[in-house]
Amino acid sequence: MQSKLTLSLSAVLLLGASSLHALKFETLGYKSVAMGGAAVASSATSLATYNNPALLGKRPYAVELSLGGGVSEYDHGAGASIAKLDDLGYTDTIDKGSRDYLFLTAADKQNLIDGTAVVIAMDGNAVSLAPQGYLAAKVSEFGFGVFASSDSAATAVVDQAHDQLIFEKDGLYFKLENDGTFSLSNANAYTNTSIEYAINNNLTYLDVTGVTLGEVPVAYGHNFETLLGNVMVGGALKYMRAVTYTEKMKIDNSGHLSGSTGEKYDKISANLGVDLGLAYQPAFDYDLTVGLVAKNLNSPKFDFYDGTTYTVDPMVRAGVAYNIFDSLEIAADIDLTSNKMLIEDLESQMVGGGISYEPFSNFFALSLRAGLMKNLHENDKAGLIYTAGLGIGVKWLQIDLSGQMSGKNNTVQGTSVPQYAKINLAIISRW
Numbered sequence: 506m507q508s509k510l511t512l513s514l515s516a517v518l519l520l521g522a523s524s525l526h527a528l529k530f531e532t533l534g535y536k537s538v539a540m541g542g543a544a545v546a547s548s549a550t551s552l553a554t555y556n557n558p559a560l561l562g563k564r565p566y567a568v569e570l571s572l573g574g575g576v577s578e579y580d581h582g583a584g585a586s587i588a589k590l591d592d593l594g595y596t597d598t599i600d601k602g603s604r605d606y607l608f609l610t611a612a613d614k615q616n617l618i619d620g621t622a623v624v625i626a627m628d629g630n631a632v633s634l635a636p637q638g639y640l641a642a643k644v645s646e647f648g649f650g651v652f653a654s655s656d657s658a659a660t661a662v663v664d665q666a667h668d669q670l671i672f673e674k675d676g677l678y679f680k681l682e683n684d685g686t687f688s689l690s691n692a693n694a695y696t697n698t699s700i701e702y703a704i705n706n707n708l709t710y711l712d713v714t715g716v717t718l719g720e721v722p723v724a725y726g727h728n729f730e731t732l733l734g735n736v737m738v739g740g741a742l743k744y745m746r747a748v749t750y751t752e753k754m755k756i757d758n759s760g761h762l763s764g765s766t767g768e769k770y771d772k773i774s775a776n777l778g779v780d781l782g783l784a785y786q787p788a789f790d791y792d793l794t795v796g797l798v799a800k801n802l803n804s805p806k807f808d809f810y811d812g813t814t815y816t817v818d819p820m821v822r823a824g825v826a827y828n829i830f831d832s833l834e835i836a837a838d839i840d841l842t843s844n845k846m847l848i849e850d851l852e853s854q855m856v857g858g859g860i861s862y863e864p865f866s867n868f869f870a871l872s873l874r875a876g877l878m879k880n881l882h883e884n885d886k887a888g889l890i891y892t893a894g895l896g897i898g899v900k901w902l903q904i905d906l907s908g909q910m911s912g913k914n915n916t917v918q919g920t921s922v923p924q925y926a927k928i929n930l931a932i933i934s935r936w
Contacts, residue, residue, distance in 0.1 A: 528718065529844040529853035530800065530820045531555075531654045532878075532909075533639060535573055535931035539894025539907035540836055541857030541876025545824030546784060546796035547836035550933075551641035554648030554724040557798040557824070558739030559782035561648045561726030566935040568645075573931030574638030577909070578923075581848050581886055582630030583661050585915040585922040586623050587711075590757035592920065595620035599701050606672040606679055606687065614685045617670050621700055623917055624709065624756055628663035631848045648724035648741070657715035658847035661756065667703035671695045704756060711754040714847055719746045720778065735791065737784040746775045747807040774808035778817075792828040797821070820844055834861045843882060854881040859892060870903045872896035878909070887911040887925035896933070905931045 534552035537544035544556035549563035551571045578584065590596075593616040602609050602617065609617070634657050641650035670681035671690045678690040695702055703709040726739030750771040782798040800820045807815050819842065826836035837858025844853050859876020874894040880887060894907030911925040 535905040538929040539874035540859030541878040543836035543838045543858045546794040547826035551643040554650045557782040558724040558741045559726045559737040559784040562728035562737035569643045569935040571641050571933045575929030576636040577927035579633040579925045580915045580922045584632040585917040585920050586627040589917045589920040593620045595757045596755045602672045627661040631660040633658045652720045655717040659711045659713045664703045664708040667700050669698040671699035715750045717748045734788040735786040739782045741780040743778045745778045776805035778805045779803045794826045796824045832863050850884050852882045888913045903933045
């Protein structure tokens with residue numbers, strides 16, 4: 506079911522939210538994903554254009570190209586519930602009972618009883634999916650790219666008064682009891698308490714919102730050699746295009762609401778954004794790098810379907826990296842700003858770090874990375890997130906696979922879904 510949920514919400518993302526509160530500092534790039542999100546001081550690669558343009562001033566390679574993409578899922582209480590309802594075929598069985606409750610099998614009845622308990626408990630819970638992709642190039646001290654990041658949240662809206670399994674047949678109303686038997690009911694109870702009535706009349710549903718943001722930056726970074734060390738300064742001017750989207754879906758994600766009024770909105774708008782970055786290597790130890798980046802300094806604005814605008818607030822992140830050996834690096838980042846997400850009560854303020862080991866890279870290339878990260882916001886449910894990555898190939902062409910996984914799971918009636926998971930695949934060429 507998770508693949509089904511990923512596909513349907515990702516389709517929403519390709520269109521793009523009713524309000525743009527989802528912009529956060531993305532963990533973007535093969536190295537950042539695997540090293541606990543660290544990139545502000547360690548990403549002297551083509552991804553520096555996004556993570557910190559000052560690092561373009563470092564030139565370990567004259568040219569680097571990278572192409573990558575992936576997807577993450579954050580279960581904020583609804584993921585396992587939606588999976589369980591899908592396994593039960595809940596709304597399909599509701600529809601079967603609506604046509605004629607006498608055709609319900611014993612298994613159907615039990616599925617309805619179990620599923621109703623799941624639905625009532627999931628009110629206000631959400632699940633978020635965030636696909637992303639990028640094509641980035643670093644040529645000397647210049648950086649270019651196309652970066653696309655999306656976020657989509659499905660939040661359960663459940664009418665708590667409609668919690669009974671009541672069906673109508675030939676003008677008579679029947680209630681399914683917890684022991685699997687039917688008892689007589691009435692039209693008033695059906696209208697006011699039937700979960701079948703709530704689902705078919707759009708009182709209980711998934712509220713899906715999504716936003717897709719594309720960035721096309723031109724960046725430059727320069728290294729100033731001073732008596733105190735290397736001072737790197739960089740910036741990026743970027744064309745930004747946002748698409749927002751909202752729609753209602755069935756509670757088990759099996760499709761759009763039946764009888765829906767077509768409540769679906771999307772809006773495309775564009776603007777320019779400015780990023781600035783700094784990095785410093787002290788003269789007493791050039792293996793140490795300290796970095797700071799501020800994204801969207803000009804607070805770009807985007808339009809919405811209702812005529813309103815939204816200002817994207819600046820995002821600031823600091824980082825540190827240290828090369829223990831030429832082949833061994835440790836790094837860490839922390840968000841200095843807290844950024845809203847589509848899940849209403851959740852914000853993103855990440856801290857994390859990791860280690861990267863490249864035992865050889867002159868011809869054959871091998872990269873091993875690992876790390877930890879965590880959202881500092883009080884409403885975070887994922888807890889500690891473990892990250893890792895592996896790159897292999899030759900210097901001129903390398904394939905890299907990286908991923909993230911939280912230690913916590915959300916389990917509903919035996920169905921378990923990680924609170925957070927992400928995977929990223931990239932192809933890198935450098936010379």
